[in-house]
Amino acid sequence: xxxxxxxxxxxxxxxxxxxxxxxxxxxxxxxxxxxxxxxxxxxxxxxxxxxxxxxxxxxxxxxxxxxxxxxxxxxxxxxxxxxxxxxxxxxxxxxxxxxxxxxxxxxxxxxxxxxxxxxxxxxxxxxxxxxxxxxxxxxxxxxxxxxxxxxxxxxxxxxxxxxxxxxxxxxxxxxxxxxxxxxxxxxxxxxxxxxxxxxxxxxxxxxxxxxxxxxxxxxxxxxxxxxxxxxx
Numbered sequence: 665x666x667x668x669x670x671x672x673x674x675x676x677x678x679x680x681x682x683x684x685x686x687x688x689x690x691x692x693x694x695x696x697x698x699x700x701x702x703x704x705x706x707x708x709x710x711x712x713x714x715x716x717x718x719x720x721x722x723x724x725x726x727x728x729x730x731x732x733x734x735x736x737x738x739x740x741x742x743x744x745x746x747x748x749x750x751x752x753x754x755x756x757x758x759x760x761x762x763x764x765x766x767x768x769x770x771x772x773x774x775x776x777x778x779x780x781x782x783x784x785x786x787x788x789x790x791x792x793x794x795x796x797x798x799x800x801x802x803x804x805x806x807x808x809x810x811x812x813x814x815x816x817x818x819x820x821x822x823x824x825x826x827x828x829x830x831x832x833x834x835x836x837x838x839x840x841x842x843x844x845x846x847x848x849x850x851x852x853x854x855x856x857x858x859x860x861x862x863x864x865x866x867x868x869x870x871x872x873x874x875x876x877x878x879x880x881x882x883x884x885x886x887x888x889x890x891x892x893x894x895x896x
Contacts, residue, residue: 666894667893668891670861671828671891672722672890675688676688679721680800680832681717686715686717688714696710718885718886719884719885721858725855726884727848727849728882728883738884739883739885740877742877747875749784749786750782750873751871751892753892754787754790754866755773755866761808765811765812766812766815767815781819783823783824786827786856789829790830790862790865790866791831793809793830808829808832810841810844811827813846816844820851828859829855829859832857834855872892874892875888876889
């Protein structure tokens with residue numbers, strides 16, 4: 665049986681999100697204290713109310729997020745094949761917080777993995793960020809490692825489908841982050857943010873990444889349930 669590794673953050677009330685994105689609010693809507701009657705059957709049921717943006721938790725950015733072209737692809741139009749792909753995880757756990765992930769670091773990590781990044785791959789970047797900071801703390805929003813314009817270009821020129829990070833942004837705060845998004849726009853790939861458990865994939869070779877988005881009409885992104893499938 666294959667081993668499944670959950671790569672997704674738990675979605676919960678007031679969870680940390682990128683400061684410019686809408687917050688997450690979750691509350692009971694129906695509870696078991698409410699007795700319902702249908703003909704001769706008495707029953708109870710429970711449900712929750714969720715209010716959140718399309719970039720909450722572990723999520724993918726659709727091209728419409730970083731491309732101002734009115735014809736840029738929204739999330740419900742993205743091919744499902746993009747979210748069911750061969751993947752590798754590169755190890756950057758040696759980098760201190762606030763580091764740029766440079767082209768040289770990418771090349772070094774690719775060699776250490778024993779794999780070659782190829783067209784259509786999803787490349788995950790493990791920095792053990794989640795073990796180093798507290799969610800919602802100032803460090804959570806600012807101290808992560810991230811790609812640069814040059815290193816994002818290096819990945820995009822390999823024709824990957826997407827790359828994935830643990831942090832709330834793919835590049836360091838400020839100019840780097842904006843330019844990484846623009847590189848995705850210009851080279852036609854995307855990225856996944858807010859992943860967890862990437863350290864469990866380091867040294868595992870290739871695996872199957874699965875992380876389908878919700879079918880949000882006009883969505884600029886979507887939460888996903890990201891999973892790595894490791895064959896025994």
